[in-house]
Amino acid sequence: MRPMQTGGSRSGEHRWILHIDMDAFYTSVEQRDQPAYRGRPVIVGADPQDGRGRGVVSAASYEARTFGIHSALPISQAYRRCPEGVFLPVRMSRYQEVSSHIFRIFGRYTDLVEPLSLDEAFLDVTGSLRLFGSAEAIGRRIQTEILTETELGASVGIATNKFVAKVASDLRKPHGFVVVPPGQAARFLQPLPIERLWGVGPKTAGRLRQMGLMTIGELAARPQLELAAALGPLGAHLWNLAQGIDAREVIPEEPAQSVGAETTFPEDTADPVRIRQTVLALSEGVARRLRVEAIQAGALTLKLRDETFRTQTRSVSLSEPTDQSRDLYRTALMLLERFPFSGRKVRLLGVTASRLSDLRGSRQQLSLELNPVGAKQRRLTEAVDRIHARFGKGAIRPASLLASS
Numbered sequence: 001m002r003p004m005q006t007g008g009s010r011s012g013e014h015r016w017i018l019h020i021d022m023d024a025f026y027t028s029v030e031q032r033d034q035p036a037y038r039g040r041p042v043i044v045g046a047d048p049q050d051g052r053g054r055g056v057v058s059a060a061s062y063e064a065r066t067f068g069i070h071s072a073l074p075i076s077q078a079y080r081r082c083p084e085g086v087f088l089p090v091r092m093s094r095y096q097e098v099s100s101h102i103f104r105i106f107g108r109y110t111d112l113v114e115p116l117s118l119d120e121a122f123l124d125v126t127g128s129l130r131l132f133g134s135a136e137a138i139g140r141r142i143q144t145e146i147l148t149e150t151e152l153g154a155s156v157g158i159a160t161n162k163f164v165a166k167v168a169s170d171l172r173k174p175h176g177f178v179v180v181p182p183g184q185a186a187r188f189l190q191p192l193p194i195e196r197l198w199g200v201g202p203k204t205a206g207r208l209r210q211m212g213l214m215t216i217g218e219l220a221a222r223p224q225l226e227l228a229a230a231l232g233p234l235g236a237h238l239w240n241l242a243q244g245i246d247a248r249e250v251i252p253e254e255p256a257q258s259v260g261a262e263t264t265f266p267e268d269t270a271d272p273v274r275i276r277q278t279v280l281a282l283s284e285g286v287a288r289r290l291r292v293e294a295i296q297a298g299a300l301t302l303k304l305r306d307e308t309f310r311t312q313t314r315s316v317s318l319s320e321p322t323d324q325s326r327d328l329y330r331t332a333l334m335l336l337e338r339f340p341f342s343g344r345k346v347r348l349l350g351v352t353a354s355r356l357s358d359l360r361g362s363r364q365q366l367s368l369e370l371n372p373v374g375a376k377q378r379r380l381t382e383a384v385d386r387i388h389a390r391f392g393k394g395a396i397r398p399a400s401l402l403a404s405s
Contacts, residue, residue: 015124018123019158020146022152030088032152037086041060042064042088053076054075057069067081096118100293102119114251139158140177156169156178157169161247199234204231261352263281263350265348276336290323297354298320298355299353303348304346306341315335
């Protein structure tokens with residue numbers, strides 16, 4: 001791992017903050033995994049049921065947005081607006097897997113990474129300039145590495161604070177790149193509509209328009225006391241943002257304590273083959289995330305909810321840390337045998353790996369390298385991971401795992 005200088009603002013210096021936002025992340029992953037979907041309107045969310053669906057849209061591709069489809073739109077309306085669209089279910093474990101890869105790219109340049117969601121984050125690269133060059137150079141490298149390694153586009157905003165960087169990243173999507181130089185934040189914000197300010201929703205925007213304020217520049221020109229009198233503390237907050245002032249630090253997220261996945265069956269089931277296949281799929285997904293994040297699990301928990309909504313868990317410590325699907329699956333099957341089914345059907349299953357340890361530079365890594373059988377298994381697993389990354393999780397599956405049950 002390369003040495004890295006990190007930290008917040010320094011006396012006499014301004015900070016350099018990047019906001020990186022993936023472009024139409026969920027649908028872009030679907031279009032990447034299924035090339036036949038590229039160029040077509042893709043909608044991820046609830047089942048439209050020929051226009052009778054009751055859920056909402058989770059994400060819409062840029063092609064779908066031309067039909068007026070957007071997140072949180074009722075899925076029935078989305079279907080009526082674009083019945084020829086490709087409607088897909090949410091594959092959260094897949095999006096988490098790709099997100100882990102993207103965040104590993106962020107970690108190459110700074111330890112100060114604040115996730116906002118699976119597909120966006122703030123990065124403070126102030127302490128990384130000596131190693132990697134200017135903030136713009138770092139932003140370009142990250143954008144290029146994301147595209148090269150994941151085939152996905154990202155938009156980058158760079159400024160001296162979080163708010164301005166966030167606004168900048170949203171201006172030229174998709175694959176945008178906007179740098180706001182030091183001292184230029186207020187001028188950059190001036191022509192933008194007041195809705196761009198954090199904290200301005202429809203209600204507040206209506207009140208500001210009644211005051212004759214349509215743009216951020218018009219709000220910035222008013223006295224702060226006037227805005228505070230009209231809107232209370234929110235008024236003073238908005239005035240600061242309009243001046244390009246935002247002193248908030250980038251706050252890294254604490255390392256995950258566990259990695260898990262769970263699924264609810266469309267219909268409760270007592271079919272042992274289906275149950276084992278589901279345990280296999282969950283174990284594979286968890287193991288793949290462990291490998292992506294270069295961590296291993298020292299304990300495993302199996303969660304089961306039956307048709308009466310009774311939820312039970314069983315846990316066990318592993319003989320040695322692992323990130324291999326085979327190990328997690330066999331352990332999960334052993335835990336499954338500990339549940340007293342009593343003829344009840346299964347509604348939900350979940351697999352969670354815990355007691356996580358970093359594989360890089362660990363004794364486990366050394367033992368794997370010295371163990372020919374373990375090294376061969378790892379090379380095979382890595383080859384399967386590369387196929388999954390390129391063609392999707394359904395492209396290949398180790399049938400020997402099911403056979404071993």
